[in-house]
Amino acid sequence: MDRRYDPQAIEQKWQRIWKERDAYRTSDESDKPKFYCLDFFPYPSGDGLSVGHCRNYVPTDAVARLRRMQGFNVLHPMGWDAFGLPAENYAIKMGVHPRVTTARNIANYHRQMDLIGLSFDWSREITSCFPDYYRWTQWFFLLLYERGLAYRSTGQQWWCPSCRTILANEQVEQGKCWRCGSEVTKKDLEQWFLRITDYAQRLLDDLGTIDWPEQIKLMQTNWIGRSEGAEVDFGLPGREDALTVFTTRPDTLFGATYMVLAPEHPLVDELTAPEQRAAVSAYQDQARRQSEIERLSTEKEKTGVFLGAFAINPVNDAPVPIWISDYVLTGYGTGAIMAVPAHDERDFQFATKFELPIVEVIAPPSGAQGELAEAYSGDGFMVNSGQFDGLAAPGAAFEAVVAWLGARGVARKKVNFKLRDWLISRQRYWGAPIPIVHCDACGPVPVPANELPVLLPDLEDYHPTDDGRSPLARDPEFVRAACPRCGGPGRRETDTMDTFACSSWYHFRYASPRDEAAAFDRDKVEHWLPVDLYVGGAEHAVMHLLYARFFCKVAQDAGYVSFGEPYARLRNQGMIQAEDGQKMSKSKGNVVTPDSVVEQYGADALRLYELFIAPFEQSVAWSDRGVQGCLRFLSRFWNLVAGVVEAQGSGAAADAAEAEKGRRVLRTLNKTIRKVTHDLEAFRFNTAVSALMELQNEVLEVWAGARGALTLAQWREVVTDMTLLMAPMAPHIGEEVWELLGHGDTVLDAAWPAWDEELAADDVVTVVVQVNGKLRDRLEVPVDAEKDGVLAQARAAANTVRFLEGKQVVKEIYVPGKLVNFVVR
RNA sequence: GCCGAAGUGGCGGAACCGGUAGACGCGCUGGACUCAAAACCCGGUGCCCGAGAGGGCGUGUGGGUUCAAAUCCCACCUUCGGCACCA
Numbered sequence: 070m071d072r073r074y075d076p077q078a079i080e081q082k083w084q085r086i087w088k089e090r091d092a093y094r095t096s097d098e099s100d101k102p103k104f105y106c107l108d109f110f111p112y113p114s115g116d117g118l119s120v121g122h123c124r125n126y127v128p129t130d131a132v133a134r135l136r137r138m139q140g141f142n143v144l145h146p147m148g149w150d151a152f153g154l155p156a157e158n159y160a161i162k163m164g165v166h167p168r169v170t171t172a173r174n175i176a177n178y179h180r181q182m183d184l185i186g187l188s189f190d191w192s193r194e195i196t197s198c199f200p201d202y203y204r205w206t207q208w209f210f211l212l213l214y215e216r217g218l219a220y221r222s223t224g225q226q227w228w229c230p231s232c233r234t235i236l237a238n239e240q241v242e243q244g245k246c247w248r249c250g251s252e253v254t255k256k257d258l259e260q261w262f263l264r265i266t267d268y269a270q271r272l273l274d275d276l277g278t279i280d281w282p283e284q285i286k287l288m289q290t291n292w293i294g295r296s297e298g299a300e301v302d303f304g305l306p307g308r309e310d311a312l313t314v315f316t317t318r319p320d321t322l323f324g325a326t327y328m329v330l331a332p333e334h335p336l337v338d339e340l341t342a343p344e345q346r347a348a349v350s351a352y353q354d355q356a357r358r359q360s361e362i363e364r365l366s367t368e369k370e371k372t373g374v375f376l377g378a379f380a381i382n383p384v385n386d387a388p389v390p391i392w393i394s395d396y397v398l399t400g401y402g403t404g405a406i407m408a409v410p411a412h413d414e415r416d417f418q419f420a421t422k423f424e425l426p427i428v429e430v431i432a433p434p435s436g437a438q439g440e441l442a443e444a445y446s447g448d449g450f451m452v453n454s455g456q457f458d459g460l461a462a463p464g465a466a467f468e469a470v471v472a473w474l475g476a477r478g479v480a481r482k483k484v485n486f487k488l489r490d491w492l493i494s495r496q497r498y499w500g501a502p503i504p505i506v507h508c509d510a511c512g513p514v515p516v517p518a519n520e521l522p523v524l525l526p527d528l529e530d531y532h533p534t535d536d537g538r539s540p541l542a543r544d545p546e547f548v549r550a551a552c553p554r555c556g557g558p559g560r561r562e563t564d565t566m567d568t569f570a571c572s573s574w575y576h577f578r579y580a581s582p583r584d585e586a587a588a589f590d591r592d593k594v595e596h597w598l599p600v601d602l603y604v605g606g607a608e609h610a611v612m613h614l615l616y617a618r619f620f621c622k623v624a625q626d627a628g629y630v631s632f633g634e635p636y637a638r639l640r641n642q643g644m645i646q647a648e649d650g651q652k653m654s655k656s657k658g659n660v661v662t663p664d665s666v667v668e669q670y671g672a673d674a675l676r677l678y679e680l681f682i683a684p685f686e687q688s689v690a691w692s693d694r695g696v697q698g699c700l701r702f703l704s705r706f707w708n709l710v711a712g713v714v715e716a717q718g719s720g721a722a723a724d725a726a727e728a729e730k731g732r733r734v735l736r737t738l739n740k741t742i743r744k745v746t747h748d749l750e751a752f753r754f755n756t757a758v759s760a761l762m763e764l765q766n767e768v769l770e771v772w773a774g775a776r777g778a779l780t781l782a783q784w785r786e787v788v789t790d791m792t793l794l795m796a797p798m799a800p801h802i803g804e805e806v807w808e809l810l811g812h813g814d815t816v817l818d819a820a821w822p823a824w825d826e827e828l829a830a831d832d833v834v835t836v837v838v839q840v841n842g843k844l845r846d847r848l849e850v851p852v853d854a855e856k857d858g859v860l861a862q863a864r865a866a867a868n869t870v871r872f873l874e875g876k877q878v879v880k881e882i883y884v885p886g887k888l889v890n891f892v893v894r
Numbered sequence: 895g896c897c898g899a900a901g902u903g904g905c906g907g908a909a910c911c912g913g914u915a916g917a918c919g920c921g922c923u924g925g926a927c928u929c930a931a932a933a934c935c936c937g938g939u940g941c942c943c944g945a946g947a948g949g950g951c952g953u954g955u956g957g958g959u960u961c962a963a964a965u966c967c968c969a970c971c972u973u974c975g976g977c978a979c980c981a
Contacts, residue, residue, distance in 0.1 A: 243978075287898065288976060296980075316981060329981090371979090394979095401980045408981085414895090415979055487980050610976080681919070683906060688974085695906070698919050704934090747910095756908070759918035766918090837914045842962045844914065868948080882961050888913050892961045 074707035076671025076700070080801040084183055092817060095144050095190045097593055104141035105597050106133040107579075107636075109605025109613070110150040110197075110572045113174035115159045118181045119653055120661045120679070120691055121645040127679040128642065128754055129604045130187045134797035135749050137188075138821040144597055145188055146579040148195035149175050152203070153568035154232055154248055157499035161532065167499045168527070171198060185663050185672045186800050188817075193582040197571035202578065203501035204522035205588035206571050209620065210504060211515050212627060218264040221513065225333070226492060228256035233533035235260055237492040237567060239292075239612045247612075255357075258537050261503060261564065262490040265619045269293050269486040271633070272618055281639040282686070288610040294487025299471045301407065302479040303328060303389070304381035305340070312336065312380045312391070315402030315485055318412065319474070320466030322384045323454040324430035325407035326420065328391045329373065331399035332356040340391060342377025349374050349393065356395045371396055371419040382407075383479045384470070385455065394419065402485055410444065417444035430454050431462045491616065493567040498531035498540040500565030508552035508559040517553055523561070539563040572613050573620040576600055576635050594630055603636040606644070614639070640752055643688040650690050661691055669693075673799035674700035680754035680798055702762055703802055706791070709769055710806050713788050716781055730771050731778035737767050738787055739829035742822050745794050754798075761794060785810065790822045838863045839890040840872040848889075856883050863889040 087093065108129050111122070133145040151171045159174075160167035175196065182189065195202055213219040227236040231251035235258060240247045265272075273293050276286045298317035305312055312328065330337055332353045341349045352374040373394030382389050389407075396415055397406050410420030410427040420427050429441055431449045438445070451457045451466050460466040474480030494503065502523045504516040516523055526547045531540045541547055541563035552559040574588065580597045581590035614636075621635040646652060647659035654660065666675045677699040683689035741764040748757035768787060771778050779787070789810055796803030796816045807816035831852055836859060838846040846866040850859055860881060863869060869891070876893035883889055 242976095284898065284975080291897070291977065294977095294980065298981080314981080318981080369979095396979045396981095398980065406981045413981070415981080418979095485980080607975080678919095681906090687900090687907095689906065692906070692920070694920050701934095702919085708934095751910095753910090755906090756918085759908075762918055835914070839913085839962075842913095842960095847914075871948095880961060882913090884913055888962090890913080890961055 072708070072711055074704045074802075076673055076703070076801070077668070079805045080186065080667070080672045083801045083804045084186065086804075087188075088183075090815075091192075092815065093145070093188045093190045094192055095142065095146075097596065099142040101140055101142040103144065103597055104133075104136040104602075105144045105600045106136065106602045107145075107576060107600045107604070108147065109603075109609065110148060110575050111178070112150045112153060112155055113171065113178045114155065115163070115170060115174050116655055116660070117174075117177050118663055119645075120663055120666060120675070121653055123185060123663055123675065123679050124642045124645050124682075125604055125606070126182065126187055127185065127676045128685060128752070129602065131676075131680065131749065131754065131797040132602060133188055134800060134817070135821065137817060138793070138797065138819060140820070144193075144579065145190060146193040146195075146582075147182065147187075147189040147191070148193075148575060148579070148582075149178070149197060150568060150572050150575075151175065151196050151198040152500045152565075152571055154234070154495075154497060154499070156198075157497060157531070158232075160499070166527075167531070168198075171196075181663055184667055185675060188800070193579050195575060195578050195582050197501075197568070197575065198499070198525075200522045200524060201583075201585070203525075203571065205578065206501045206566065206574070207504040207516075207521050207523060208518055208588050209574055210566065210570065211518055211521075213263055213623060214505075214515050216623065216627065218267065218623060220262055220264065221259055222262055223257065223259040225255040226258055226260055227253045228258075228537070229253050230535065232497070233535050234496045235492060235494055235537070237569075238489045239491075239615070256537055258494075260492050260494040261562075262492050263619070265491045265616070266486060266488050268619050268622055269295070269488050270484075271622055272488075272615065275618070275622075275634055279634050279637060279639070281636075282607070282641055285607060285610045285614065285639065285641065289615055292488065292611040292615065295484060296486075297482070297484050299467075299474075299480050300403065300483045301383060301474060303383060303407065304479075306379065306381065306388075311479070312405055313403045314405045314407045315483060316407055318409065318463060318467070319470045319480065320451060320457075320460075320462040321409040321412045321430050322382065322407065322470055322474075323451075323457075324409040324411045324428045325382055325389060326410060326426045326428055327389050327408045328380055329394045329397045329406050329408050329416075329419070330376075330391065331397040331404040332393050332395055333399040334393070334397075334404045336405075337376065337393055340376050340378040345375060345377035349376060352393060359395070371415070371422055373419065373423065375423075383474055383477070390425070392419075392423075400489060401487065411441055412444055412446055414444045414446065417441075428453060431466075491567075491619075493570055494564035495567055496537055496539045497533055497565060498525075498528060500568060501525070501571065502541065503562045503564055503566055505562040506550045506552055506559040507562065508555060508557055510557050511552055511554045511559075513562070514552055514554045514559070520553070525565075539565065541565070569613055569616045573616045574624075576603075576617070577624075577630075589629075591629065598630070599632055599635055599637045601637055603639045604642060607641040641686055643683065643686050645682070646688065646690045648691050648693070653691075661693075666693075666696055670696045670700045671703070671801075673703055673802050677703070677758060677799055681758040682755070684755055685752045699758075702765065703799060705769060706765060706795070707802070707806075709765070709772060710788055710792075710809060712772065713781075713784050714809055716776075716784070718781065724777070727775045727778040730775050731783070734768060734771050734778060734787065735783075735828050736831070737764055738790055739824040739826075742790060742794065742824035743829055746821070746824070749797065758798065761791070764791065792816065793819060793822045834886045836863070836886065837888045838866055838869050839888060840869060840893060842890060843872075845869050845872055852886060856885070859883065860889060864891075 106129055108125055133143050137143045156167050156171050160170045163170055227241050229236055229246040229251055231249045232246060241253050246253055273295055296317055298315055299319045300313050300315055302311035302313050373392045376391045378391045379388040380391055408416040410416040411429045412431055427441060429437060430453050432452045433449045437452050449462055451460045451462050457469060460469055471480050471482055502525055504523045505513050508514050526544050528544060548561050550559050550561045577589040577594050580593040584590050617635050622633045624630045625633045663675060674696050678696045741760050744760045745757045792803055792806045803816045833849050834852050836848045836850050837844055846868045848862055878891050878893050880892035
């Protein structure tokens with residue numbers, strides 16, 4: 070065989086063969102247990118894949134291949150999250166229709182994925198911007214609509230002036246658009262929402278049932294933001310209604326010395342006294358104009374205006390002044406708060422600035438403070454609270470106050486969530502049209518399921534506008550539609566759906582990707598789902614990963630699926646930075662592509678390095694040198710195989726020393742099989758690779774220096790097992806070597822090697838000898854050595870003796886197989 | 895500000911349950927090969943002292959628990975990620 074390892078030739082050969090044999094086609098009919106291994110639905114960017122993306126795909130591919138060798142029927146599909154702003158923006162920049170650029174980008178992604186040897190079943194490829202896919206995205210919208218989970222609402226919404234569309238809450242990060250980083254503003258528009266808040270509690274509870282990174286679960290928990298408190302009604306003199314507030318600390322009610330409404334609160338106009346009207350209006354205007362960044366800043370000083378009105382504190386009938394301030398948010402709770410400056414930092418700041426009274430009602434365990442220098446929000450007991458004085462707060466005090474007010478009907482326990490409904494309308498062209506017709510007579514009417522898809526028209530001018538109207542509104546052909554209910558004239562909804570709608574159900578579609586009768590085949594979904602392993606970046610923690618869970622629960626409630634969580638096990642890969650430690654980006658010109666790495670080092674070296682570079686979840690800087698090291702490792706493997714394949718005879722008879730070396734090789738081999746198996750299953754790819762390297766180093770040493778240690782047949786077995794261990798990670802060389810060794814036609818379905826615990830067991834172990842915890846000597850002893858013998862040997866060891874001399878041993882620690890520690894005085 | 899994760903050689907990292915710190919790889923370095931270079935092969939490589947045997951120090955900082963701490967506890971520093979007036 071060729072002595073020189075030529076990765077490119079081998080890789081092209083096997084990629085061709087795999088394609089010819091359709092080697093990665095997954096059958097739905099199989100007696101084997103199933104394994105569904107899924108990568109995050111990628112958006113096919115015009116820049117193509119970088120080695121950073123490979124950090125996602127290579128490890129999942131290794132697991133998919135491992136599972137296949139372990140006898141699983143593996144579903145490992147790929148498809149494209151092809152709708153959306155980036156695709157559209159890219160198309161606008163290039164001056165080419167997104168339909169065209171998307172197809173081009175997909176072809177490039179597909180080519181690159183093949184180039185690095187990913188084992189996708191391309192017969193199941195799905196593309197979210199194709200009508201045969203978005204037809205079912207629209208179907209899902211109708212399902213939500215029928216179940217009362219999709220509704221229209223008007224109000225101030227996040228608007229990105231650069232992307233020229235409305236955004237959902239999750240898609241605004243620190244007052245900026247998550248896509249483009251522009252500062253967002255607010256716009257008054259009627260928009261479609263999905264009622265994800267109905268599922269807040271279940272989304273929270275079911276986090277306990279899934280194997281996801283704690284980090285992600287915590288982020289979702291915080292995002293959902295459950296908080297337990299009470300609603301309390303403050304009376305309004307001369308009015309029938311009351312001012313209701315939400316508080317988590319009803320035990321501080323006696324310290325509520327004023328109230329604050331959000332500037333947008335509906336009662337502001339009615340309550341404002343004539344002499345304050347001018348000041349209040351001015352403040353409302355200013356709050357509306359203010360940029361979100363300014364308004365959200367926690368550093369800025371508190372502002373506000375007194376309405377000139379009072380409410381009645383239900384615990385003591387005291388009149389409390391009502392203010393408005395932008396530190397109270399309109400969208401949370403009731404949009405109004407009772408302010409307890411003594412025990413809330415924000416209220417304290419506000420009260421200090423406007424010289425409002427600060428009354429201590431919770432004393433710290435050490436006793437009441439009287440004058441407060443800052444708000445006290447810790448535990449304690451009630452003071453200045455009438456009959457409640459002395460009660461432990463918040464615990465008992467919370468319950469007592471709510472029960473007391475509850476009996477009078479002016480308070481009730483209440484749970485609030487920070488989670489808001491999901492705003493899915495987008496005023497952009499490149500998305501799935503929302504399947505609704507607005508009829509003058511009937512109002513919004515869903516398009517019947519059998520009339521789907523509502524096709525996205527092939528517009529020539531798809532530029533967005535900043536008036537908040539979708540480009541689709543400019544196409545009269547599209548807009549004109551008969552009402553599905555009464556047949557009268559209607560207007561088609563012109564907003565498109567947030568692309569996160571497409572990616573909220575795609576994992577179902579892979580089970581029956583060509584189904585023309587339904588979004589998915591129920592039996593096939595029940596067979597394949599939930600996804601056994603789901604891998605992608607952590608940046609989708611509160612977007613995609615929350616939405617997809619929501620869709621799954623809706624499908625469950627509607628009886629379409631039996632399970633409520635789509636992804637049983639989730640892992641997040643770390644990012645790869647450029648060699649200089651900076652983020653890889655086209656503008657910085659530091660992007661490393663798989664194309665260039667494959668050309669220089671080969672796909673298998675790239676794959677191995679992707680696995681070896683660092684712990685899977687950890688971010689790390691790229692290093693071309695590192696790939697070279699992996700190539701070196703593969704070349705040495707190639708040489709070893711060549712040597713073994715070409716060796717003649719049955720192998721020399723071993724002498725005793727050689728025989729021991731042979732036993733050692735077999736022991737390391739079995740240990741390595743065990744370690745690589747466990748490491749791959751536990752996502753410890755880096756140590757799996759290093760274990761293989763260690764094994765190879767030892768095998769090479771013995772092969773070169775003491776070939777007679779094993780018979781030629783045994784050497785072939787060793788190399789065969791090494792090939793099997795390597796195959797999931799470096800499949801091309803795996804196949805080639807498999808063939809060279811004369812095994813069956815493909816390593817893909819070869820059985821993953823088993824280890825022999827007896828062969829893996831050590832017969833001699835190193836026991837270290839310490840004196841007062843300091844290492845002084847090492848002993849080689851049989852694993853089953855008796856304690857007394859080891860201690861005696863330890864005491865007599867040459868270097869130990871020097872440190873024991875003239876000292877009294879007060880204690881002897883013995884850890885079998887590990888260490889001896891003499892404590893001396 | 896709040897929540898979370900992490901700090902180990904020149905670099906990426908290993909050490910799974912408190913028991914040999916630095917596996918494996920990169921880099922560096924000495925040698926072999928070569929007319930020479932690259933590649934490949936052999937050796938060395940935490941820091942300090944020592945010819946060596948060996949010794950001292952060493953896992954962000956300071957303390958503590960323990961026969962024994964990278965690992966457990968307390969306080970602090972730094973970096974990264976998330977949230978950000980959610981009452």
